[in-house]
Amino acid sequence: MKQKLALCLQQAVLAAQQQGTLVTMPPEVIIEHPQNPGHGDFASGLALKLARSMKMSPLAVAHKISEYLSLPPEIDKVSVVSPGFINFTLRDEWLKEQVETILNAGESYGNLDLGKGSLVQVEFVSANPTGPLHVGHGRGAVLGSTLTNILAAAGYLVEKEYYVNNMGAQIDNFTRSLYARYQQCLGREVTMPSEGYLGNYMIDLAQEIVSEYGNKLLNLPQEEAITKISEIGLEKMMAGIKEDLRLLRVDFERWFSERSLYEEGQYNKAMAILQGGGYVAKRENAIWFESTSLGEDKDNVLVRSDGSPTYFASDIAYHYNKFMERRFHTVINIWGADHQGHIPRMKAAIRALGIDPEQLKIITYQLVTLRRGEEIVKLSKRSGDIISLREVIDEVGVDACRFIFLSRSADSQMDFDIELAKRQSVENPVYYVQYAHARIASILRLAEQRVIDYSQGDVSLLSTEPELTLIRRLILLPESMEDIATTLQPHYLPYYAQDLATAFHSFYKQCRVISQNEALTKARLKLVKASQIVLAKTLHLMGMTAPEKM
RNA sequence: GCCCCUGUAGCUCAGUGGAUAGAGCACUGGCCUCCGGAGCCAGGUGCAAGGGUUCAAGUCCCUUCAGGGGCGCCA
Numbered sequence: 001m002k003q004k005l006a007l008c009l010q011q012a013v014l015a016a017q018q019q020g021t022l023v024t025m026p027p028e029v030i031i032e033h034p035q036n037p038g039h040g041d042f043a044s045g046l047a048l049k050l051a052r053s054m055k056m057s058p059l060a061v062a063h064k065i066s067e068y069l070s071l072p073p074e075i076d077k078v079s080v081v082s083p084g085f086i087n088f089t090l091r092d093e094w095l096k097e098q099v100e101t102i103l104n105a106g107e108s109y110g111n112l113d114l115g116k117g118s119l120v121q122v123e124f125v126s127a128n129p130t131g132p133l134h135v136g137h138g139r140g141a142v143l144g145s146t147l148t149n150i151l152a153a154a155g156y157l158v159e160k161e162y163y164v165n166n167m168g169a170q171i172d173n174f175t176r177s178l179y180a181r182y183q184q185c186l187g188r189e190v191t192m193p194s195e196g197y198l199g200n201y202m203i204d205l206a207q208e209i210v211s212e213y214g215n216k217l218l219n220l221p222q223e224e225a226i227t228k229i230s231e232i233g234l235e236k237m238m239a240g241i242k243e244d245l246r247l248l249r250v251d252f253e254r255w256f257s258e259r260s261l262y263e264e265g266q267y268n269k270a271m272a273i274l275q276g277g278g279y280v281a282k283r284e285n286a287i288w289f290e291s292t293s294l295g296e297d298k299d300n301v302l303v304r305s306d307g308s309p310t311y312f313a314s315d316i317a318y319h320y321n322k323f324m325e326r327r328f329h330t331v332i333n334i335w336g337a338d339h340q341g342h343i344p345r346m347k348a349a350i351r352a353l354g355i356d357p358e359q360l361k362i363i364t365y366q367l368v369t370l371r372r373g374e375e376i377v378k379l380s381k382r383s384g385d386i387i388s389l390r391e392v393i394d395e396v397g398v399d400a401c402r403f404i405f406l407s408r409s410a411d412s413q414m415d416f417d418i419e420l421a422k423r424q425s426v427e428n429p430v431y432y433v434q435y436a437h438a439r440i441a442s443i444l445r446l447a448e449q450r451v452i453d454y455s456q457g458d459v460s461l462l463s464t465e466p467e468l469t470l471i472r473r474l475i476l477l478p479e480s481m482e483d484i485a486t487t488l489q490p491h492y493l494p495y496y497a498q499d500l501a502t503a504f505h506s507f508y509k510q511c512r513v514i515s516q517n518e519a520l521t522k523a524r525l526k527l528v529k530a531s532q533i534v535l536a537k538t539l540h541l542m543g544m545t546a547p548e549k550m
Numbered sequence: 551g552c553c554c555c556u557g558u559a560g561c562u563c564a565g566u567g568g569a570u571a572g573a574g575c576a577c578u579g580g581c582c583u584c585c586g587g588a589g590c591c592a593g594g595u596g597c598a599a600g601g602g603u604u605c606a607a608g609u610c611c612c613u614u615c616a617g618g619g620g621c622g623c624c625a
Contacts, residue, residue: 036569045568048605058605083605085569128625169624195624286623297552297621304623311625340554341620366555367619407574408563411555413618420562420575429574435588443585483566495564498573509581509590550588
């Protein structure tokens with residue numbers, strides 16, 4: 001609709017030009033929603049922009065443009081208002097028909113063809129399997145899963161992936177820590193590695209291994225024992241992470257192993273390309289990626305002086321695989337703000353591989369501070385004292401967790417106060433929205449009990465202000481989805497859900513649905529059903545449940 | 551020191567260069583013969599500070615202040 005109106009305005013200006021009444025063209029026509037409903041459904045400040053170069057008053061320009069406007073059938077009227085806005089109001093009849101449109105579309109209402117089937121990979125969470133997930137990972141998980149829901153509904157072929165970092169210094173550290181704990185469990189006096197993982201979960205993990213394997217691993221040669229224990233530990237850690245994510249309703253098409261990049265040759269191939277491009281140099285016994293030649297402020301190590309590749313080298317190989325082997329058109333990585341410094345060198349590496357850096361989109365989200373009232377809970381895995389994501393989910397509930405994570409923009413830091421989240425469980429926006437859905441379900445149940453067949457309901461009877469306001473809200477869903485798919489910022493969705501719920505509650509209060517008036521009852525039941533479809537869709541996009549009863 | 555993010559109502563946060571800056575929580579009043587009162591309606595205070603660009607700035611640019619993150623042969 002916005003595009004349609006923008007086009008109309010453009011054509012009007014063009015027509016005016018041909019008649020010689022207007023001369024310049026604006027760079028682009030922006031259509032917005034006026035905040036004041038009295039100003040109609042859409043508005044454009046086009047005339048204000050043109051006025052200066054026209055040497056005319058904005059109002060005069062607006063009037064001139066409106067003279068040449070040929071309106072689409074959806075629009076009822078156009079008005080020109082001081083200081084020069086052109087406002088459009090939707091036709092009531094068209095609005096009412098949208099109820100039928102929604103009913104016919106059902107769950108697919110709002111789906112778009114923006115992506116035209118292009119392949120998009122979204123990689124998120126990807127936490128090291130060296131400890132349980134914490135709330136920060138939860139934020140990334142919810143962000144990623146919601147975004148992928150929307151991209152899929154917007155016509156992209158989306159693949160969700162978790163990158164498993166199963167090698168490198170932190171994994172060695174994890175392994176040594178676990179081996180030490182394992183030996184301690186069996187009564188040996190060994191000390192933990194200096195920078196080791198000190199959390200209690202490591203002791204639990206060691207005990208679990210003891211109960212399954214006894215002291216069998218103790219009798220192996222140390223190197224063999226460490227390899228074995230690493231394998232067992234990582235597998236158990238990953239199983240826990242998968243379970244946490246499942247509870248949060250986050251799933252992945254693929255769990256991609258970092259190690260496989262070395263076993264299956266992507267690492268060698270990617271390095272060969274960098275070498276061929278002349279981006280690689282050996283210095284101080286290490287191998288460097290010369291990102292400075294691509295405008296970076298410093299070079300980065302690919303292979304350490306001890307011969308082991310860095311995380312950065314792995315990541316280059318990984319992206320080689322994503323783009324060159326798996327042919328994703330767009331790759332979206334969702335990272336915590338602590339990885340922000342990794343972005344420029346990754347972009348540089350992508351360019352060195354011969355890929356357009358625009359195809360790699362990186363979303364960073366600011367870190368989460370977990371607190372319980374006034375008390376701040378630190379999230380460091382290594383120091384040990386953490387509250388896991390699972391504990392938070394158990395305490396607060398999945399729906400509330402998801403909603404809270406979603407309703408802040410990724411750019412802003414967030415305090416997650418467990419006490420507050422729980423307290424709000426009774427009276428907060430999460431339940432406000434779900435309550436609207438339960439209420440709708442209840443009305444529809446009653447209609448069913450009374451055997452009211454509203455399939456022939458006449459939507460043209462929906463004419464009061466609350467009904468039309470509700471419809472206006474309903475039809476904003478596709479536009480919201482488009483905005484989110486374009487900006488990759490899903491935090492608008494919970495706000496939309498609240499506005500929709502408000503419009504419904506208000507309608508419910510003012511308009512009796514099931515009444516003596518049979519025709520009106522059927523028409524309103526159609527509207528109620530359409531509201532259910534849109535509300536449920538919104539909740540499902542957010543990964544939340546749409547309860548029939550509460 | 552350099553780079554990134556943030557600063558909006560008492561609190562938690564929205565706000566695509568446009569018209570009177572919004573929502574939830576908290577606080578105060580109303581509203582249940584009838585479909586779910588976990589609801590509806592009403593009530594007020596605010597864009598960190600200072601410059602600039604623009605017909606128009608919470609939004610763009612610069613400076614200062616404050617908070618968070620980064621600047622590893624960690625990931």
